[in-house]
Amino acid sequence: MSLSLAVSNRGYFRTLLLLGLAFSAPCWAQAPPPALAPLGNPPIPSGNPQTEAKIALGQILFWEEQLSRTGTVACGTCHAPEAGGADLRSLGSLVGSQHPGPDGQIATADDRIGAAGVPRHDSEGRYIHAGVFGMSPQVGTRQPISAINSGFPTRLFWDGRAQGAFNDPDSGQTLIAAGGVLEIQALGPLVNDVEMAHVGGDLGDIQNRLIDARPLALAAAVPPALVEFIDGRDYPTLFDAVFGAGGINASRIALALASYQRTLVANRTPLDLELSGTPSLTPLERQGRQVFQQAGCLRCHGGPLMSDNNFHYIGARAVGEDLGRMAVTGLAADRGRMRTPGLRNLSLSAPYMSDGRLPDLRAVVELYNRGGDFTAPNKAPEITPLNLSSTDIDALVAFLGRPLTDPRVAAANGPFERPLLYSESDRVPQMQDLAGRDPGLQLIALEPPRAGRPDFTVALQGAPGFAQVEFLLSTEVIDDVLDGALERLGVIASAQGSAAVELPLPVSGDLLYVRAFVRDAGAASGWRASDAVRLRLLDAVAEPPLFASGFEP
Ligand code: HEC
Ligand code: HEC
Numbered sequence: 001m002s003l004s005l006a007v008s009n010r011g012y013f014r015t016l017l018l019l020g021l022a023f024s025a026p027c028w029a030q031a032p033p034p035a036l037a038p039l040g041n042p043p044i045p046s047g048n049p050q051t052e053a054k055i056a057l058g059q060i061l062f063w064e065e066q067l068s069r070t071g072t073v074a075c076g077t078c079h080a081p082e083a084g085g086a087d088l089r090s091l092g093s094l095v096g097s098q099h100p101g102p103d104g105q106i107a108t109a110d111d112r113i114g115a116a117g118v119p120r121h122d123s124e125g126r127y128i129h130a131g132v133f134g135m136s137p138q139v140g141t142r143q144p145i146s147a148i149n150s151g152f153p154t155r156l157f158w159d160g161r162a163q164g165a166f167n168d169p170d171s172g173q174t175l176i177a178a179g180g181v182l183e184i185q186a187l188g189p190l191v192n193d194v195e196m197a198h199v200g201g202d203l204g205d206i207q208n209r210l211i212d213a214r215p216l217a218l219a220a221a222v223p224p225a226l227v228e229f230i231d232g233r234d235y236p237t238l239f240d241a242v243f244g245a246g247g248i249n250a251s252r253i254a255l256a257l258a259s260y261q262r263t264l265v266a267n268r269t270p271l272d273l274e275l276s277g278t279p280s281l282t283p284l285e286r287q288g289r290q291v292f293q294q295a296g297c298l299r300c301h302g303g304p305l306m307s308d309n310n311f312h313y314i315g316a317r318a319v320g321e322d323l324g325r326m327a328v329t330g331l332a333a334d335r336g337r338m339r340t341p342g343l344r345n346l347s348l349s350a351p352y353m354s355d356g357r358l359p360d361l362r363a364v365v366e367l368y369n370r371g372g373d374f375t376a377p378n379k380a381p382e383i384t385p386l387n388l389s390s391t392d393i394d395a396l397v398a399f400l401g402r403p404l405t406d407p408r409v410a411a412a413n414g415p416f417e418r419p420l421l422y423s424e425s426d427r428v429p430q431m432q433d434l435a436g437r438d439p440g441l442q443l444i445a446l447e448p449p450r451a452g453r454p455d456f457t458v459a460l461q462g463a464p465g466f467a468q469v470e471f472l473l474s475t476e477v478i479d480d481v482l483d484g485a486l487e488r489l490g491v492i493a494s495a496q497g498s499a500a501v502e503l504p505l506p507v508s509g510d511l512l513y514v515r516a517f518v519r520d521a522g523a524a525s526g527w528r529a530s531d532a533v534r535l536r537l538l539d540a541v542a543e544p545p546l547f548a549s550g551f552e553p
Contacts (some may be wrong), residue, residue: 030299033296033298033299033300033302034298034302034303034308035298035302035303036271036275036289036298036302036303036304036306037275037303037304038267038272038275038276038304039149039152039265039266039267039272039304039305039344040267040304041265041267042149042151042152042262042265043151043179044262045176045178045179045180045183046176047166047175047176047177047180048175048176048180048183048255048258048259050259050262050263051242051259053229053241053242054242054243054255054256054259054260055256055259055260055263056225056226056229056260057238057239057242057256057260058256058257058258058259058260058261059226059260059418060215060216060226060229060230060238061075061253061256061257061260062074062075062076062079062147062257062260062261063075063076063216063219063418063419063421064210064213064215064216065077065218065219065421065422065423065448066209066210066213066217066218067190067196067206067209067210068117068118068196068197069118069121069123069125069197069198069201069205069209070118070119070121070125070446070447070457071218071422071447071448071450072118072137072422072423072446072447072448073117073118073137073195073196073423074421075147075189075257076418076419076421077089077115077421077423078115078117078144078195079144079146079147079148080412080418081148081264081348081409081410081412081416081418082348082409082410082412083348083349084146084148084344084345084346084347084348084349084405084409085144085146085147085148085149085150085264085266085345085349085409086115086143086144086145086146086348086349087115087116087143087144088424089115089116090113090115090143090350090351090356091350094113094351096116096136096137096139097113097114097115097116097139097356098111098112098113098114098139099111099112099113099114099139099140099141100132101141101321101355102321104131104132105132106132110317110318110321112141112142112143112355112356112357113143113351113355113356113357114139114140114141114142114143114356115139115140115143115144115195116137116138116139116140117137117138117139117140117192117194117195117196118137118138118193118194118195118196118197118198119133119135119136119137119138119444119446119459120133120135120138120193120194120199121198121199121457122198122199122200123198123199123200123201123205124455125198125455125457125502126457126500126502127444127457127459127498127500128199129461129494129496129498134442134461134496134498135444135459135460135461135498135500136442136444136461137446138194139194140194140195141322142158142322142354142355143351143352143353143354143355143356145157145158145341146341146342146344146345146349147261147264148264148265148266148344148345148409148416149264149265149266149305149342149344150182150185150261150264151182151258151261151262151264151265152304152305152342153181153305153307153309153339153342154179154181154309155181155309155339156181156182156184156185157185157339158324158338158339158354159311159323159324159325159327159328159337159338159339160311160325160328160339161327161328162181162184162185162188163181163184164184165177165178165180166180166181166183166184166254168250168251169187169203169250169251170249170250170251175251175255180258182257182258182261182262183251183254183255183257183258184254186253186254186257186258186261187203187250187253187254190203190206190253191203191206203250203253206250206253207248207249207250207253210235210248210253211234211235211236211247211248213235214234215230215233215234215235215238216230216419218421218422218448218538219419219420219421219422220419220420220421220422220424220425220426220427221419221420221425222419222420223417223418223419225417226419235248236248239252242256243255263415264415264416265415266344266345266406266408266409266416267406268406268407268408269344269345269403269404269405269406270285270402270403270404270405271289271403271404272406274403280403281399281403282398284394284395284398285395285398285399285402285403287391287392287395287399288394288395288396288397288398288399288400288403289399289403290395291388291392291395291396291399292396292399292400295368295386295388295396296382297368299382300312300340300380300382301340301342301343305342306342306343306344306404307339307340307341307342307343308340309339309340310339310340311324311325311334311337311338311339311340312337312338312340312380313335313336313337313338313376313378313379313380314338314372314379314380314383315371315372315373315374315375315376315379315380315383316353316355316357316358316367316372316373316374317336317353317355317357317373317374318336318374319335319336319374319376319378319379320335320336321336321355322336322338322354322355323335323336324336324337324338324354325337325338325339332378333378334378335376335378336376336378337378338354343400343404344404344405344406345404345405345406345409345410346361346400346401346404346405347361347400347401347402347404347405347410348405348409348410352364361397361400361401362393362397364400365388365393365396365397365400366393368383368386369385369386369387369388369393370385371383371384371385371386422448422538423446427448427536427538428446428448429445429446429449429514429533429534429535430533430534431443431531431532431533431534432477432513432531432532432533432534433531434477434529434531434532436479436529437529437530437531437532438518438528438529438530440462440528441460441461441462441463441516441518441528441529441530441531442460442461442462442530443458443459443460443514443515443516443530443531443532443533444458444459444460444461444500445457445458445459445514445533445535448538449505449512449535449536449537449538450505450537450538450539451505451506451507451508451509451537451538451539452505452506452507453504453505454502454504454505455502455504456502456503456504456505456535457500457501457502457503458471458500458501458503458514458516458533459498459499459500459501460493460498460499460500460516460518460530461496461497461498461499462497462498463493463497463498463499463518464493464497464518464520465493465494465495465496465497466492466493466494466495467492467493467497467518467519467520468490468492468493468518468519469490469491469492469493469499469516469517469518469519470488470489470490470516470517470527471487471488471489471490471491471499471501471503471514471515471516472485472487472488472514472515472516472517473485473486473487473488473503473505473512473513473514474486474512474513474514474515475509475511475512475513476513477513477515477532478513478515478532479529480525481517481525481527481529486506486512487503487504489501489502489503493518499516505535505537506537508537509537510536510537511534511535511536512534512535512537513532513533513534513535514532514533514535515529515530515531515532515533516529516530517529517530518530
């Protein structure tokens with residue numbers, strides 16, 4: 001499209017040139033957009049040189065679910081390579097990833113698909129009812145941006161709010177004057193009470209949690225190179241080995257996480273090969289590349305990263321639904337503007353756009369082909385109907401898929417190799433789907449059932465407000481509230497009908513079951529029963545010195 005425009009504009013161009021020779025750069029004459037180019041390696045800030053050991057520590061921390069009080073969320077939970085560096089969970093069922101949007105109501109037009117973090121909980125780990133999420137994991141307001149290739153942009157997040165200098169959170173001293181956005185970003189999720197933290201949690205809690213944790217103790221599998229690196233050592237010893245004496249502190253956590261993320265470079269896509277001179281695209285994909293260029297996509301998605309690292313409102317949603325960049329600058333012109341995302345590994349990272357509103361790449365191309373669905377005075381002038389033919393659409397969809405996907409990312413190997421998380425393994429408590437359960441009662445059991453722990457949290461929602469609730473822990477599924485149990489804890493549900501307890505788990509044993517019963521005068525037995533959840537006890541996590549010899553992956 002812009003090709004044909006350029007041709008028909010040539011005469012006009014010449015006339016204007018003749019008319020305005022005095023103006024060396026007429027204000028309307030845009031520079032040609034940056035061409036696609038192979039991706040290199042990200043810059044390394046001098047304040048945080050890369051070392052093998054620091055990268056390994058960063059990888060461990062990135063995949064460490066014990067950084068969350070609940071033991072259920074690591075950075076990698078929302079940033080898995082198999083999902084292109086975003087949330088693996090929102091690839092299948094979107095249940096659990098829905099956010100109600102500004103109106104606070106689920107199933108309305110402004111809903112979003114975000115990434116689930118932790119249930120709202122206090123410093124003791126007690127769950128707190130959180131609006132539409134109840135006692136289930138809360139969902140963030142936006143789609144994760146890939147942590148892969150995150151070493152390149154000079155500003156991070158959809159609204160670019162991570163920018164500037166990285167200062168030591170403890171001393172205030174500037175550690176990286178420029179180029180340290182990954183370090184700035186890294187500490188945010190750790191203290192965010194939707195993503196990983198308890199309400200009011202701070203970086204001190206994180207340090208304490210690491211002192212008490214055996215590295216990757218919850219992971220269901222750990223790559224051999226990491227097992228070798230950990231070598232039975234505890235976190236304070238690992239931090240000393242990487243940074244010198246001084247143990248764990250917040251800035252070291254940030255430096256290690258950033259170093260690891262700078263190694264997550266997806267630059268072996270078929271497109272990178274093609275651009276470096278090895279033909280790797282099919283004819284249809286090549287045609288798609290042409291369409292990509294002619295349709296003006298390069299204007300914002302050009303260069304090696306396929307992003308101008310700038311902010312635009314493209315009319316994907318009503319301009320007021322998310323302030324975007326305006327939340328950072330306060331400028332009305334920035335209302336609804338989002339940072340242009342890079343496009344590598346798109347085929348893995350559905351759903352699309354910052355609110356996850358588009359389910360697949362065809363829907364994205366169709367949105368651009370329509371010229372967006374909404375408008376506002378600050379809408380990007382490039383976004384106008386494209387009138388692409390259906391073969392052009394097919395070709396463009398093909399180009400956005402395989403050619404932009406690094407096979408190492410999809411297969412989680414090379415730098416993308418990773419531990420298997422507790423939360424994605426069969427170690428998580430399993431619902432039993434019992435015939436006699438009351439479908440209105442929702443039992444929630446997410447946390448690792450570690451043997452001997454006094455505070456295994458289970459919750460129930462969907463009960464009548466202020467109902468009497470009994471939680472029973474047993475070695476077999478209990479059908480009657482009066483049956484014997486290993487532990488029995490009774491509570492009164494909140495006004496919203498939710499309740500949570502901390503059950504002490506035995507130090508040994510194999511399978512255990514938890515079930516909740518709700519007092520209901522109308523029910524035959526006087527009680528309604530929830531589903532039951534089966535727990536397979538995990539080894540106790542003892543103080544680190546006990547594990548100095550013999551780390552079991
Ligand atoms: C509960 C899900 C969740 C967890 C846990 C999480 N993130 Fe994110 N991450 C997100 C979301 C959502 C965004 C985009 C937020 C925005 O732009 O407002 C994001 C953005 C980022 C970005 C910005 C990428 C870019 O190009 O702008 C980086 C880097 C990142 N996260 C790294 C991390 C690290 C490191 C951790 C662990 C300390 C972490 N994330 C934990 C959901 C999560
Ligand atoms: C004016 C700048 C601009 C132009 C031109 C542009 N984009 Fe975008 N693109 C963006 C921005 C900004 C977003 C994020 C918008 C949001 O979520 O609100 C985006 C999002 C996307 C996404 C979703 C990525 C993800 O991870 O969710 C894809 C795919 C995409 N664009 C492809 C294209 C294609 C194909 C074209 C050409 C037809 C194009 N873009 C033209 C700025 C642009």
